[in-house]
Amino acid sequence: MSYSIGEFSQLVGLSADTLRYYEKENLIYPNRDKNNRRVYTDEDKSWLLFILRLKETAMPIKQIKTYARLRYEGDKTSQERMHLLLEHRKFMLEQRRTLDENIDHLNRKIANYQKQLNERQGIQS
Amino acid sequence: MSYSIGEFSQLVGLSADTLRYYEKENLIYPNRDKNNRRVYTDEDKSWLLFILRLKETAMPIKQIKTYARLRYEGDKTSQERMHLLLEHRKFMLEQRRTLDENIDHLNRKIANYQKQLNERQGIQS
């Protein structure tokens, strides 16, 4: 399957402008037809979805760019890419640790609020 | 204990400019001394550390501002604040779900790379 920028935009949930922006930033460059229009493939799709995963875990575009460059350079860079992924996994695990800690803290904070509200309730009744 | 902006800056790991910026955004307003200089207290400290937790979990300053406003309005708003915290907990749990999913996906991706590299190794030897 192949998609125009409009279709692709729908498919992945990004605006056409954003797609063109990503292209300018060298994250993804689709082929063009005889009319110079962008033609996205299913491969572009899975690649973009991966990019979105990276974004979802707060990887800045600059860093994604590095990965993209390696990818477009082909097979010979797979070791490097793997290294990058391992690094990113570390980062994500760290992120999860922080998140868990914050959830914990929030839970305690909420429990406190609850206690206080109950006490006040007690006084009023 | 009370701190000048410089000391406080060290204490919480934000630049003085950032602290003044947060003040402009109404996240935190310390008292002033007779000389109009900011005087931060330990209460300001724990409040700011809480702000940083919220930031760490990607709460935008605008939303933190809402919470700050309620806080500075005093006890009568604690119900509202609690509601806000509950909402934020939902958001954080959602964040964790996404993160776990992405870690999973990344693990599979890494496993794939590993397999491919092994296969190539196999061919070469």
Add this chain to the structure above:
DNA sequence: ATACTTGTTGGAGTTAACTCCATGTCAAAT
């Protein structure tokens, strides 16, 4: 043939969250 739709580019504008800077004030050190 003309209008409409969807695309193209280059470049300007926007928002969030800082960050930097010029100019000025005051207390402390020399």
Add this chain to the structure above:
DNA sequence: ATTTGACATGGAGTTAACTCCAACAAGTAT
């Protein structure tokens, strides 16, 4: 008495990640 140092304010500048727009191109619908 002057220099130094930390701080004050107002406002400009920066970076990331879009978002919008004007002007043009080409295929499609009426």
